[in-house]
Amino acid sequence: MLRLERRPQNSRTMMYLSPVFALALTLAAGVVLFSIMRVDPAEALYAFFIEPLTTTYGITELGVKATPLILIGVALAIGFRASVWNIGAEGQLTLGAIAGGGVGLALYEVEGFWVLPLMLAAAIAGGMAWAAIPAFLRTRFNANEILVSLMLTYVATLLLSYLVHGPWRDPGGFNFPESRVFHDAATLPIIVDGSRLHLGFALALFVVVATWVMISRTLIGFQVRVIGSAPRAGQYAGFSQNAIIWLTLLFGGACAGLAGVVEVAGPIGQLLPSISPGYGFTAIIVAFVGRLHPLGVLLAGLLMALSYLGGENAQISLNLPLAVTGVFQGLLLFMLLACDVLIRYRIRLRTRSAT
Amino acid sequence: MSNRHSTDHQEQDRQTSVEEERAINGHATTTPLLALSGITKSFPGTLANDHVDFDVAPGEIHALLGENGAGKSTLVKIIYGILKADAGQIAWKGEPVVIDSPNTARRFGIAMVFQHFSLFDALTVVENIALGMDEPGDMAALEARIEQVSHSYGLPLHPRRHVHSLSVGERQRIEIVRCLLQEPSLLVMDEPTSVLTPQEVEKLFETLRRLSDEGMSILYISHKLDEIRALCHRATILRLGRRVADAVPSEETSRSLAAMMMGEELQGEARPPTATVGEVRLRVSHLSLPAADEFGVDLKDVSFEVRGGEILGIAGVAGNGQNELTDALSGERPSVSPGTIVIDETECGLKGPDARRALGLCCVPEQRLGHGAVPDMSLAENSYLTAHHRMGLTRHGIMRSDARDTFADRVIDSFRVKCNGHQSQASSLSGGNLQKFIVGREISQDPGVVVVSQPTWGVDAGSAAAIQSELIKLAEAGSAVLVISQDLDELMQISNRIAAICAGALSEVIGIEQATVEGMGLMMGGASLEDTHAEA
Incomplete structure (x- = not known):
């Protein structure tokens, strides 16, 4: 019989191997899933995970999809390290899109190199403002940030919906709930010709590196890690837990807001009632699959982006439902959490040992 | 004496x-x-x-x-x-x-009384005992049995009392009675006296001798x-x-x-520091703090001074406000007015741990893992935890990892911490070694005032002797040392002056030459000095 035995020390090897195991198990579950759906598993998995990467365009699309995931995932990872559970990045992303997009619309047809930076700054401020609400309620009234940030997501979505149905609707848009299409100065430059890969991807890479330095080399990053791992020790050292809650939530809001504007000023090009297929939620999976480490988040963000691309591809070539994407993402998180048991425990064969 | x-x-x-x-x-x-x-x-x-x-x-x-x-x-x-x-x-x-x-x-x-009790504070004695039994049966009958067993063995317990209102000694009685109800032939007791006053220890021994006479x-x-x-x-x-x-x-x-x-001859017994006593370096006046939670203890008008060159010992049974006092001194819980705590003539009652450390107050909390050290971090990072400011281990917000590692190595070497270098995780060290590391980390920062809580609790004799001699050396070098401990013998050995804390109030501070184990025991139970004289 198998049984779990507590390891004396957490296994570092398992910490890195666990995502690999989880991926393998997810693929295995995919085979079962596709067999039940009467689709050839080999063909389906090929369509899902390989075919999207066979063209240059596909690879640049991977970067496009991964950009918001990486941006948000990195910031959430920092928060999760400090045990601050910001689940509302989707709402902060929406607010970023509203604030940044709003600036773009207000400066419609205004030319100038400063239009885009202004939009980015507004988006960062918007995301931070949205994240400041759970931060304030948590530090002032000890309100659970999971619930507050999550519920604010729906408020943000409705706010966006109101704006594009009402005041910000494109006057020449035949009453469709859409804003004007941003003019060139309010659109992110493309960095690979003939693709949609935009400057936002470079921004995301920069954020990954900056965050990595921050968390591993600075006093602030150290405080984040201490507060997350042993809050009493943090208190004893004189680190303020409230300051860390504010910092991580604002950082999460800033990055999610940035991701929001990067989406609307990048691939989308205008404000729509729905601007994200749940990047803010998927980024939670990205953060955990990436082991809450900036570099890991980068890889996990690319993997998760592939699942979006693969889902679309499978939809087109095999007529599979889009829900399969969600199932794969959920499976991956589920398998990862299961495999993470092996970091703290090891499997032993139960034997009759000495008495 | x-x-x-x-x-x-x-x-x-x-x-x-x-x-x-x-x-x-x-x-x-x-x-x-x-x-x-x-x-x-x-x-x-x-x-x-x-x-x-x-x-x-x-x-x-x-x-x-x-x-x-x-x-x-x-x-x-x-x-x-x-x-x-x-x-x-x-x-x-x-x-x-x-x-x-x-x-x-x-x-x-076989029945066992563990060192750390597993009792629910919010439940009554009988409920706690019933929870630990395979077949608790009728509660009224169980109550009667508890009364009977506890009285016949001199372990008075009221079955309907809530656990949070009981002293540690009484809580231990619950565990013992719980065991006795099983009528065991072998009773295993793991470090049972570490939380008791001398008088409680005497009572426990009487019970144990009686059980042994009856064949257990x-x-x-x-x-x-x-x-x-x-x-x-x-x-x-x-x-x-x-x-x-x-x-x-x-x-x-x-x-x-x-x-x-x-496995070796002991070095000579520790003696209190003999340096000439200098200026007051830590002054606590009329410090009152309400408990942080329901099960905490209020600090009531605590006043004392510690001078450079001396060790002041504060004895007391666990759970009488020691943790609250330590937190109030370290700055983890700021007081209500600045004048309540004065370090080297600077008022700092409202300041946090960082500011107090900058003034020269270093503190070792009772709990090593999770409070004094981050379990999942290396010793190097754990040395950075409190030393980053005083030892200048940060430049422009960036960790100076070389300086940090050098400092950690210095602590590990000079306090003979057994580990695999500064990269070892704190949780991988034995209790004694981690305590040596934490005490070493604080002492190596050249503090003017040191507050140490339970310096040798659960620490092996060799490490305990090393820690005690470091504290004595520190005092002799002119620092003010405050030791809060449940181990009365230890305090009687190393302190110049001693006091007891009971229910959040501090007794008079007396010179060590006036202190006796009985007297201290009574003061730990809340009696004043006059009462103890009357008893004697």
């Missing part, structure tokens, strides 16, 4: 022990109640028990003596079925048995030599997982037992 008192008792105890010893020798041919042979248990990286054998005779109080990390707890867990030995045999009343779970152990008649065997785990000499008939001494000696404690001196336990 204290010595006279204990000698009297020991003399008495020696008499009784010798008689019992004879009785046991007479029984030498009878089967032991419990016999272990060749017990071996390894954990990754350590051999916790290496072919240990010993036996416990019926009605015997048997001591298991050893430093921390000697393998006592592992052995006891094997006996109680929590751990399984890799090799070796256990015989119960002469029959080889397999004890694969605490349930099995209880069925055989007791396996008594401790590293307190005086207690073992006063109580136990035989002792098995463990060192580094091996049985190194057997002894009749009443025939040994504390020194000879300690030598067997540590």
Whole structure:
């Protein structure tokens, strides 16, 4: 019989191997899933995970999809390290899109190199403002940030919906709930010709590196890690837990807001009632699959982006439902959490040992 | 003074022990109640028990003596079925048995009182006891049984009291009564006196002697030599997982037992610092703080001073406001007005730990893992935790990892912390080594005032002696040292002046030459100095 035995020390090897195991198990579950759906598993998995990467365009699309995931995932990872559970990045992303997009619309047809930076700054401020609400309620009234940030997501979505149905609707848009299409100065430059890969991807890479330095080399990053791992020790050292809650939530809001504007000023090009297929939620999976480490988040963000691309591809070539994407993402998180048991425990064969 | 008192008792105890010893020798041919042979248990990286054998005779109080990390707890867990030995045999009343779970152990008649109680504060005594039983049955009947058992063994307990309103001594009684209700033939007690006042210890010993007279065997785990000499008939001494000696404690001196336990001659006993006492470096005046939570203790008008060059000891039974006082001094809980705490003539009652550390107050909290150190971090990072400011380990917000590692190495070297270098995780160190590291980290920052809570609790004798001598050295170099400890013997040894804390209020501070174990014991129970004189 198998049984779990507590390891004396957490296994570092398992910490890195666990995502690999989880991926393998997810693929295995995919085979079962596709067999039940009467689709050839080999063909389906090929369509899902390989075919999207066979063209240059596909690879640049991977970067496009991964950009918001990486941006948000990195910031959430920092928060999760400090045990601050910001689940509302989707709402902060929406607010970023509203604030940044709003600036773009207000400066419609205004030319100038400063239009885009202004939009980015507004988006960062918007995301931070949205994240400041759970931060304030948590530090002032000890309100659970999971619930507050999550519920604010729906408020943000409705706010966006109101704006594009009402005041910000494109006057020449035949009453469709859409804003004007941003003019060139309010659109992110493309960095690979003939693709949609935009400057936002470079921004995301920069954020990954900056965050990595921050968390591993600075006093602030150290405080984040201490507060997350042993809050009493943090208190004893004189680190303020409230300051860390504010910092991580604002950082999460800033990055999610940035991701929001990067989406609307990048691939989308205008404000729509729905601007994200749940990047803010998927980024939670990205953060955990990436082991809450900036570099890991980068890889996990690319993997998760592939699942979006693969889902679309499978939809087109095999007529599979889009829900399969969600199932794969959920499976991956589920398998990862299961495999993470092996970091703290090891499997032993139960034997009759000495008495 | 204290010595006279204990000698009297020991003399008495020696008499009784010798008689019992004879009785046991007479029984030498009878089967032991419990016999272990060749017990071996390894954990990754350590051999916790290496072919240990010993036996416990019926009605015997048997001591298991050893430093921390000697393998006592592992052995006891094997006996109680929590751990399984890799090799070796256990015989119960002469029959080889397999004890694969605490349930099995209880069925055989083995009961255990753990060092850390597992009680629910919000429940009553009877509810707590019922929770731990396989078949609690009728609550009213259980109450009656608790009353009866607790009174017949001199362990008065009210079954309807809520646990949070009980003292630590009373809580321990719950655990003992819980065991006695099972009518065990063997009672295992793991470090039972670490939380008791001297008077409570005396009472506990009376009960244990009575149980032993009635034929119950007791396996008594401790590293307190005086207690073992006063109580136990035989002792098995463990060192580094091996049985190194057997002894009749009443025939040994504390020194000879300690030598067997540590495998080396002890250095001279610690003495209080002898430097000339200087200026007041820490002044606490009228410090009152309401408890942070329901089960905490309010600090009530606490006032005292510590001068450079001296050690002030604060004795007290656990849970009487020691943690609250430590937090108030370290700055983790700021006070209500700036003047309540003054470090080197600077008022800092409202300031946080960082600011107080900058003023020269370094603090060692009671709990090592999770409070004094981050368990999952390396020693290097843990040294950065509190030393980053005073030792200048940060430049422009960036960690200076070289300087940090050098500082950690310095602490590890000068305090002889056994570890695999500064990259070792804090949680991988033994209690004694981690404590040496934490104390070392604070002392190496050249503090003007040091507040240390429970410096040697759960620390092996060798490390304890090293920590004590470092504190004494620090005081002699001109720092003010405040030691808050439950170990009265330790405080009587190293303090210049001493006080007791009870229910959040501090007694008068008296010179060590005026202090006696009885007097301190009464003050720990809340009596004033005059009362203690009246008693005497």
